[in-house]
Structure formats: structure tokens, C-alpha cells
Amino acid sequence: MMSNLLLLSLAVLAAAILGCLYRLLKGPTVPDRIAALDTIGVLLLSMIAVLCMLFRTTAYLDIILVIGILTFIGTTALTRYIERGVIIEDGDAEDDR
Template identity: 55%
Template sequence: MIEMMLHISLILFIVAIAIVLYRIVRGPSMPDRVVAMDTLGVNLISGIAVISILLKTRAFLEVILIIGILAFISTIALSKFIERGVIVEHKRDR
């Protein structure tokens, strides 16, 4: 019963990832694309966690952690880029 629920949830995560990829490509604005990329990261993490449970292994936990960190950093960087036009500001005293 649990394996069937895990397979269904994995299929639903794949559908959600496909919808989010469509939003990234055809998004009406740049902030919508940033939110879609953040949602993509969350769905990837959830899908990998389900795969890890199905395969009864802990080998993917490091992958989940790295994807989570990269998704967070990319969301912050893209948000700063949209807001200010630069990601890293250099202050120069002259």
C-alpha cells in the first residue's frame, strides 16, 4: 500500500516539475520565473526523497542537501539581480 502511494506521489512530482518547467520557459515576467525555479528545487528535493525511500537507501540524502543549498542561493542571487541589477556590489571609496 505504501509503495503504491510512493509511486503515485512520484508521478505527481514529475507532473508538477513539467508544469513548473513550462512556467520557467513561458513565464510572463522574471519574478514568476524565479518563483518557478524555487518551486522546481522543492519538487526535485521531494522527488529525490521519494526515490530514496523507494530504493531503501540513504545515499541520496547528500544530493538532497546540495540541491536545497543551491536552490536557496540561486533564488537569493536572482532576486538581488532583479531588484538591483547586480548580484555583488563593490563599494569603492575615492
């Protein structure tokens, strides 16, 4: 019975990811796409948590951490890129705008 609920939640999460995908493809500006990517990562993370519960295994829990970290680093890198054009800046050439 619980597995039915979990399957239903998986379907809902998949629909949510599809919605984000629409915004990712269509989004008029670059920050829109970045926000959509961030949300997709977070939803993917929760999908994997649901899968862990569905299969009654703890093997996939590492993936949750990895996806969380990668999503955050990706968001940070992309926003810095569109803000200044560089991702990692030199310590000397600090141009704090």
C-alpha cells in the same frame, strides 16, 4: 504496496514539475520565472526523498541538502540581479535604495 504509493507520488511530483516548467517557459515577467525555478528545486528535493525511500537507501540524502542550498542561493542571486543589476556589491559603494 507502499512502493506503489511511492511510485504514484513520484508521478504526481513529476506532473507538478511539468506545470512549473510551463510557467518557467511562458511566464510573462522575470520574477515569475524565478518563482517557478524555486518551486522546481523544492519539488526535485522531495522527489529525491521519495526515491531514497523507494530504494531503501540512505546514500542520496546528501543530495537533498545540496539541492536545497543551491536552490536558495540561486533564488537569492537572481532576485538581487534583477533588483540592482549586481549580485555581489562592494562594501564602499553601498547605494541603499
